[in-house]
Amino acid sequence: MSYEISVVIPVYNVEKYIGQCLDCVVNQSLGIDNIEVIIVNDATPDNSMDIVNQYCKKYPSIKVITNERNKGLGLSRNVGLSHATTDFVTFLDSDDFISLNAYEDSINKLKDSGCDLLIYNWEVFTENGHIEPSSIHNQNADENKVLEDITDFPEIFLLTSAWNKIYHKSLFKYLKYSKGLYEDNIVTSSVLANAKKIYLSKDSTYFYRKNSSSITENIAVENLLDLSASIKSLFELENIYPNYFSQIKLLIIKFINDVLFFLFYYNWPVTDELLIVDKLKDAVGKITKEDLIYFNELFPSFPTFYMDECLDLQTLSSDLFLAKYKYYNRLSKVKSRATVYVDEGNGFTEDSKVSAEYVPQKNNRLDFDLSRFSNIVSLRFDPVEGAFIKSKINNLNVLDANCDNSINDDYQIFTTLDPNYMIEKDSNSTLTIDFDLEFMTNDDIAVLFAEKNNIINELNNKSKQKRFKFL
The missing domain is CATH 3.90.550.10 (Spore Coat Polysaccharide Biosynthesis Protein SpsA; Chain A)
Known part of the structure; x- marks a missing residue:
């Protein structure tokens, strides 16, 4: 038939x-x-x-x-x-x-x-x-x-x-x-x-x-690695279809933006983030500013277009790329994770923690269920993962923090990518933490490092005797 x-x-x-x-x-x-x-x-x-x-x-x-x-x-x-x-x-x-x-x-x-x-x-x-x-x-x-x-x-x-x-x-x-x-x-x-x-x-x-x-609705690291491999294969079409490669580049730019979107907007272990950026950098051939402008003209309403990031992929190392575009410029709409670590006498471990996913705002109020812990010796609170922040806990007694300034200041400044507070233990089964949080901007960070650099320069310009008050 x-x-x-x-x-x-x-x-x-x-x-x-x-x-x-x-x-x-x-x-x-x-x-x-x-x-x-x-x-x-x-x-x-x-x-x-x-x-x-x-x-x-x-x-x-x-x-x-x-x-x-x-x-x-x-x-x-x-x-x-x-x-x-x-x-x-x-x-x-x-x-x-x-x-x-x-x-x-x-x-x-x-x-x-x-x-x-x-x-x-x-x-x-x-x-x-x-x-x-x-x-x-x-x-x-x-x-x-x-x-x-x-x-x-x-x-x-x-x-x-x-x-x-x-x-x-x-x-x-x-x-x-x-x-x-x-x-x-x-x-x-x-x-x-x-x-x-x-x-x-x-x-x-x-x-x-x-x-x-x-699988396409549940993004995992493998998705981004596979999409990066697809980008690399698309670049290889330049020698096969040179007359159409400027049009194929439109698809390439779209996929680069897809990888960057999921990289920036989801929480990944840093080792995975570096792997993703390494794979993407290896995949990406020459993308010019003119290519990106052409894409933007054809798709002016395309959400979250990463023009500068696409250009810097070709010049920055993977760790510098992440630092510049994910951690220095993190937006408040990024979904993040706050974690309370519980020490029951054996220190803080990954097995003794309670986490909450949330969208960070200027003021946040999160509840953590601690009912499974019978002997709480101390508590540590990490308000966010992998970001430079300014923060303040409003309703609990803070014992210590790995901040750059004093815990008695109006807010604490964290220039580590693992900000955390030591807080006074609570006898309640539910721990409620009310805290303020702001992501530091490039300018904030630049001022801090400039201040540190000035201090170092000042010390270097003094004699050893004056620096250490030798007689």
Whole structure:
């Protein structure tokens, strides 16, 4: 039997959604008899395949390919593509769905226009049905348009997703996905650079489910390392597609900003932060100020654009980069962590602490549950991690602090990245700490170091006898 289009659907841990996904395929206006559905069972451990098998019994055009071991989304797409028998292929993630006219409308447009790639609109929705606003990656078409020169629409290189596109077989050789978390980027850039004509369609929609359990919604160090590796691979395209590299750089700049955003706005161990910056610095090739201005002109509303940081990545060492951009300039909207360490007679350890995540304000009031500690000898309070701060505890007796000034001053100045107070022990099971906090600015820090430098210079200019009051 011949089909109009092949739809590749990798399946892994989606028993909650696979029925809705397959329903949108079998009910396509093109007719399920005209659609080759290739299910790739990626060694799913749940009951997804029980549901898939029910559809297979009813619809002969659905076939199943089974991976002996879990390969991940990208490699599973490669497996499915190798079994496609039609002139057109598309990918559908197994927790998403599409409008019921998508395949019929798209195939007609591709044939009528002679295009070898079609991109249709998409929406992001959450599990409670909330539709999220469009982002830099889903610039939906307001009208149908055929592109013969993609430099007329440079923003297209940010449409990186594999699944809102239909590919002609002339492009199949570029559909070689990798194992990493960001498997779409290199492939899509290559496809866009090699497509002869591209159809931007407003008449059908892909519905992308923002699943809170998805790996892309739970950012870990590995995500940032993988995204940095993707950036490095994108830079390598300069020699392959020099005519389009200024447009590919738009995607690179966007991803550099993504890595920096997660680096700055989340709490990571310093060793991980250095690893992330090292990996990013290794990945980033030449980015000029003109490149960044070009990006900013195309995407003026892009949030949190790190122009200076992108330029300094190429010149500063990793530790200086972190010091300058994360710790000296930390913003009050950064989510941070305060910690109370409890000494039960064995000193302060990581096993004897209670932490609270909060968004630092000028005044903060946090509660710590100490009910599990039976013998409290002393207490230490760390108001924030990894920041130069000014702080003051308003409701408790402070015994000591690793501040640069006196604990009796109006507020304490901390130029260590591990600020902490020793506070008087409390017999209550809940310890409430009311404290003021401000992050030190560059100017604050510069004044402090200037004062210290002046003192050192003054001492160096005196004789040893006068310095130490020798007779």
